[in-house]
Amino acid sequence: MNTQQIRIIDRLTGTIEQQLASRDLTxxxxxxxxxxxxxxxxxxxxxxxxxxxxxxxxxPKERALEAFDAxxxxxxSDLLHGLQDAEVSRLFAELDxxxxxxLLEEVPAALATRLLRDLPEAxxxxxxxxxxxxxxxxxxxxxxxxxxxxxxxxxxxTLDRVRAGLxxxxxxxxxxxxxxxxxxxxxxxxRDLLGAEGDARVETLMQPARTAEAADGAELxxxxxxxxxxxxxxxxxxxxxxxxxxxxxxxxxxxxxxxxEDAARQGGTEPLRRPYLSTPVRSLVRSRVVWLxxxxxxxxxxxxxxxVFEATIDQVTVLALFVPLLIGTGGNTGNQAATTVTRALxxxxxxxxxxxxxxxxxxxxxxxxxxxxxxxxxxxxxxAYSPAIGAVVGLTLxxxxxxxxxxxxxxxxxxxxxxxxPAVFSNPFISTFVDASGLVIxxxxxxxxxxx
Amino acid sequence: MNTQQIRIIDRLTGTIEQQLASRDLTxxxxxxxxxxxxxxxxxxxxxxxxxxxxxxxxxPKERALEAFDAxxxxxxSDLLHGLQDAEVSRLFAELDxxxxxxLLEEVPAALATRLLRDLPEAxxxxxxxxxxxxxxxxxxxxxxxxxxxxxxxxxxxTLDRVRAGLxxxxxxxxxxxxxxxxxxxxxxxxRDLLGAEGDARVETLMQPARTAEAADGAELxxxxxxxxxxxxxxxxxxxxxxxxxxxxxxxxxxxxxxxxEDAARQGGTEPLRRPYLSTPVRSLVRSRVVWLxxxxxxxxxxxxxxxVFEATIDQVTVLALFVPLLIGTGGNTGNQAATTVTRALxxxxxxxxxxxxxxxxxxxxxxxxxxxxxxxxxxxxxxAYSPAIGAVVGLTLxxxxxxxxxxxxxxxxxxxxxxxxPAVFSNPFISTFVDASGLVIxxxxxxxxxxx
Numbered sequence: 001m002n003t004q005q006i007r008i009i010d011r012l013t014g015t016i017e018q019q020l021a022s023r024d025l026t027x028x029x030x031x032x033x034x035x036x037x038x039x040x041x042x043x044x045x046x047x048x049x050x051x052x053x054x055x056x057x058x059x060p061k062e063r064a065l066e067a068f069d070a071x072x073x074x075x076x077s078d079l080l081h082g083l084q085d086a087e088v089s090r091l092f093a094e095l096d097x098x099x100x101x102x103l104l105e106e107v108p109a110a111l112a113t114r115l116l117r118d119l120p121e122a123x124x125x126x127x128x129x130x131x132x133x134x135x136x137x138x139x140x141x142x143x144x145x146x147x148x149x150x151x152x153x154x155x156x157x158t159l160d161r162v163r164a165g166l167x168x169x170x171x172x173x174x175x176x177x178x179x180x181x182x183x184x185x186x187x188x189x190x191r192d193l194l195g196a197e198g199d200a201r202v203e204t205l206m207q208p209a210r211t212a213e214a215a216d217g218a219e220l221x222x223x224x225x226x227x228x229x230x231x232x233x234x235x236x237x238x239x240x241x242x243x244x245x246x247x248x249x250x251x252x253x254x255x256x257x258x259x260x261e262d263a264a265r266q267g268g269t270e271p272l273r274r275p276y277l278s279t280p281v282r283s284l285v286r287s288r289v290v291w292l293x294x295x296x297x298x299x300x301x302x303x304x305x306x307x308v309f310e311a312t313i314d315q316v317t318v319l320a321l322f323v324p325l326l327i328g329t330g331g332n333t334g335n336q337a338a339t340t341v342t343r344a345l346x347x348x349x350x351x352x353x354x355x356x357x358x359x360x361x362x363x364x365x366x367x368x369x370x371x372x373x374x375x376x377x378x379x380x381x382x383x384a385y386s387p388a389i390g391a392v393v394g395l396t397l398x399x400x401x402x403x404x405x406x407x408x409x410x411x412x413x414x415x416x417x418x419x420x421x422p423a424v425f426s427n428p429f430i431s432t433f434v435d436a437s438g439l440v441i442x443x444x445x446x447x448x449x450x451x452x
Numbered sequence: 453m454n455t456q457q458i459r460i461i462d463r464l465t466g467t468i469e470q471q472l473a474s475r476d477l478t479x480x481x482x483x484x485x486x487x488x489x490x491x492x493x494x495x496x497x498x499x500x501x502x503x504x505x506x507x508x509x510x511x512p513k514e515r516a517l518e519a520f521d522a523x524x525x526x527x528x529s530d531l532l533h534g535l536q537d538a539e540v541s542r543l544f545a546e547l548d549x550x551x552x553x554x555l556l557e558e559v560p561a562a563l564a565t566r567l568l569r570d571l572p573e574a575x576x577x578x579x580x581x582x583x584x585x586x587x588x589x590x591x592x593x594x595x596x597x598x599x600x601x602x603x604x605x606x607x608x609x610t611l612d613r614v615r616a617g618l619x620x621x622x623x624x625x626x627x628x629x630x631x632x633x634x635x636x637x638x639x640x641x642x643r644d645l646l647g648a649e650g651d652a653r654v655e656t657l658m659q660p661a662r663t664a665e666a667a668d669g670a671e672l673x674x675x676x677x678x679x680x681x682x683x684x685x686x687x688x689x690x691x692x693x694x695x696x697x698x699x700x701x702x703x704x705x706x707x708x709x710x711x712x713e714d715a716a717r718q719g720g721t722e723p724l725r726r727p728y729l730s731t732p733v734r735s736l737v738r739s740r741v742v743w744l745x746x747x748x749x750x751x752x753x754x755x756x757x758x759x760v761f762e763a764t765i766d767q768v769t770v771l772a773l774f775v776p777l778l779i780g781t782g783g784n785t786g787n788q789a790a791t792t793v794t795r796a797l798x799x800x801x802x803x804x805x806x807x808x809x810x811x812x813x814x815x816x817x818x819x820x821x822x823x824x825x826x827x828x829x830x831x832x833x834x835x836a837y838s839p840a841i842g843a844v845v846g847l848t849l850x851x852x853x854x855x856x857x858x859x860x861x862x863x864x865x866x867x868x869x870x871x872x873x874p875a876v877f878s879n880p881f882i883s884t885f886v887d888a889s890g891l892v893i894x895x896x897x898x899x900x901x902x903x904x
Contacts, residue, residue, distance in 0.1 A: 006803060010803075010805065036660065038662060038680055041679075042800070045801055046801075159646070162646060163646055163647060166643060166646065166647040167647075172643055172646075173625050173642070173643075173683075190625070190642065191618060191624055191625075194611070194614060194615055194618065194624075195615060195618040195619075208488065210490060226701075226704045226705075226708070227493075228490055229701035229704075231625075231683065231700075248683075248700055248701075248704070249678075249681035249700075252678045252681075252700070252704060252707075253678075255704075255707075255708075256678065256707075256799075259711050260795055260799070262715070263714070263715065263718070263791060263794075263795045264791060264792065264795065266715070266718065266719065266791070267718065267787050267788055267790070267791020267792070268784050268787055268788050268791070269788045269791060269792060272792065272796075275796065275799070275801035276792065276793065276796035276801045276802050276810075277796075277801060277802060277806065277809060281813055281816050281817055281820070284792070284813065284817045285817050285820045285821060287792075288785075288788045288817070288821060289821060289824060291784075291788070292781070292784060292785060292788070292821055292825065293824075293825070293828075295780070295781065295784050296777070296781050296825055296828070296829075299776060299777040299780045299781060300777060300832075302776035302777055302780070303773050303774060303776075303777055306772060306773040306775075306776070307773050310769055310770070310772075310773065313765075313769055313772050314769045317762055317765055317766045317769075318762070320758060320762075320765050320772040320775070321755050321758040321759050321762065322755060323758075323772070323775055323776060324751060324754035324755075324758070324775060324776070324779055324887055324891070325748070325751040325752060325754055325755055327776055328747070328751045328754070328883065328884075328887060329744070329747070329748050329751060331883075332720050332743075332744060332747050332883075333740075333744065335719050335720055336719055336720050336721045336740045336743070336744070338719070339715060339716060339718070339719020339720070339721060340716065340719070340721060340724065340728065340736070340739075341728065342715075343712055343715045343716065344724075344727065344728035344729075347708075347712070347727070348494070349497055349498075349727035349728045349729060350728050350729060351458060351462075353462065354729065357729060358728075361733055361736065364733050365733055365736045365737050365740070368733070368737045369737060369740060369741060369744055372741060372745075373744065373745070373748055376745075376748070377748075380752075431780065431783075431784075432780075435776055435780060439776070
């Protein structure tokens with residue numbers, strides 16, 4: 001949004017908050033009645049849970065449906081808790097099947113069962129079908145509502161099918177072409193149909209279909225859909241029979257969700273499920289405390305290592321001065337490598353099988369960086385203290401950077417190989433490992449150089 | 453891609469690398485001739501610069517065009533360097549105007565001038581028009597090739613315009629509706645046109661248009677396009693006159709580019725412009741060395757701080773044992789806060805104006821985390837060493853976590869307020885600041901508690 005739109009949203013949010021605080025519900029009703037839904041959603045993102053529930057109940061019926069549909073699933077789930085059963089069922093039934101499946105993953109199990117049970121039969125079958133696929137798979141995110149055609153049909157016949165399916169189908173711009181066994185043999189775009197002669201056969205207009213299986217991970221499929229610039233990707237079973245379509249807008253939402261998850265985990269937190277300002281402080285604490293504890297426990301390792309070398313520090317106290325610098329630099333180097341490789345993994349540019357190539361590249365990169373920093377460290381510490389201290393600092397920097405880059409580059413690949421989120425292994429774990437090993441390297445070098 | 457497709461790509465890449473190594477160009481030509489372009493691109497991503505140049509020249513003409521179009525701009529720029537002028541001009545002319553604009557930002561200035569000059573006049577005007585907008589703006593990424601209509605036209609008349617424009621227009625699924633002054637008054641979808649009576653007027657079918665200005669930042673516009681689930685967004689000037697359309701596939705590419713940039717900077721590196729395995733080691737070093745130096749220089753601050761307290765460490769050597777644990781925990785806490793707020797900034801969930809709300813939430817979060825960790829630290833250190841040491845460790849953890857969370861949460865907002873990339877201010881800078889201030893806090897508390 002540009003600055004002007006941002007100011008409008010802020011002003012509106014402030015107005016609504018004031019009106020709510022003074023319990024002036026008539027004023028709130030008037031304010032939100034005039035708001036189009038794309039302006040309403042950012043306002044909702046900035047209210048607290050209670051405020052959202054109140055405002056939502058004041059929306060006119062049609063607007064409420066539209067707003068509900070536009071909210072992300074965690075906020076939808078919040079809203080359902082405060083509403084009457086009939087209202088809940090109505091909102092739920094109006095969603096598209098794939099959006100229903102997404103929402104059901106967010107609500108408590110008892111509510112999920114009730115929501116499914118209260119659906120009209122046809123809708124329930126559609127939604128239950130999607131839920132049959134494993135969590136996180138493409139099958140959960142595809143839409144079962146689409147228009148299909150046959151290779152032998154004409155362009156006009158296909159356009160008739162499109163017109164007939166307009167009301168229900170989520171996407172009509174990419175049309176899968178099926179054979180008698182419902183296997184996908186190609187796709188034809190609405191654009192190509194319009195540009196062709198009415199009696200042209202679909203098989204002369206169709207393109208090869210890029211498909212994905214319903215059991216494939218949703219993130220991989222979404223990334224492929226985006227890479228190939230597809231408006232919709234046919235989702236098939238292991239026999240290439242069509243099950244549904246994954247549309248680009250759902251692919252984008254999946255990727256945004258995954259990016260948030262990766263960004264959070266690389267920073268050592270669990271991802272937030274709601275927009276930041278609508279997340280209560282206790283949820284912020286909960287998203288961070290586990291990681292912080294794990295890291296702190298790991299860091300006690302550094303206390304152990306240092307206690308082993310306590311006598312050395314007592315002898316040459318100046319060694320203690322460089323500890324944060326050395327392990328900090330090691331941590332940064334490892335973090336850089338892990339960040340780069342984790343992102344490359346996410347984009348599909350590297351895979352666990354590439355570990356040897358990654359290791360050699362990171363060893364070389366780390367050694368070059370360590371050589372540069374080590375020379376600087378030797379020069380500065382040697383000048384400020386003594387050549388011996390300078391040598392210790394310089395050699396440690398060289399060793400630590402090399403080890404850190406290698407470890408940082410390989411950890412994400414190992415994580416992916418054992419099916420753990422690579423972003424989880426980044427920054428946090430690597431810092432701990434590099435800190436402890438860096439200290440050992442430092443004091444071993446110090447004892448050797450200074451003959452302690 | 454699923455596992456099977458990955459194995460195919462790996463096998464092909466290995467085969468091609470072997471054939472190149474034994475200079476068997478005939479074999480390479482045969483291998484790539486059978487590859488569809490979506491399989492060719494991942495293979496290219498995994499070859500070196502020289503290998504890519506050789507393989508590209510062996511592609512059949514039409515395939516070469518398609519492959520070139522599908523590659524990301526940095527790889528396109530690499531390829532242009534090794535080709536004949538006539539070939540270069542041909543490839544360049546075949547691109548869409550917005551893809552040309554993207555590529556021109558990647559190539560050296562002399563080549564860019566020549567490429568533009570050699571374009572057919574109409575194409576040159578289109579492309580030059582896009583380049584008139586500031587770098588990083590939506591105007592650079594929009595397509596000037598689209599179909600438009602008028603509110604007074606009928607559905608059939610609009611469909612005729614669509615058919616006429618099919619060859620050149622990049623998008624026909626979202627059609628902007630203009631008035632006599634070319635101002636955007638609405639949008640109509642191809643879907644709605646097909647479902648209507650032939651003589652229905654566009655103004656009965658159109659929806660309000662969500663537009664963006666050409667001067668707006670490309671990332672903001674792309675995020676809005678994705679949030680609103682639009683297939684294309686009209687891009688207008690300050691008078692709401694239509695200039696072009698930003699399509700969803702370009703929006704997705706912009707967002708992917710921005711995510712990579714954010715992920716890299718939060719990890720303390722500059723983003724890679726090529727896929728990881730096709731990036732030479734010296735480029736990896738270059739992307740990291742600046743940050744590493746900046747951080748190392750910042751870390752010398754810790755050496756200074758510790759030298760001020762060197763006498764204290766000499767007196768009570770055991771204090772040195774906790775230094776990595778305490779500043780590491782502070783760094784992690786600050787990093788968590790910065791990661792969360794930076795992501796929220798990117799999604800548009802918070803803005804610089806929210807700094808007071810963010811500060812209060814982070815102070816509370818940091819204090820709660822510090823209370824928890826400090827209690828544990830007091831218990832463990834007090835048991836292992838002495839209650840006095842335990843008190844020092846516990847109080848320091850409480851203070852450091854609170855300060856770190858507050859600083860970590862606010863730095864990204866300050867960065868955005870002075871128009872610097874918030875991800876740049878994260879992890880790296882915050883670690884340095886928190887490290888130095890954490891040490892000061894630690895030793896001040898230690899001196900007070902231990903009466904030194």
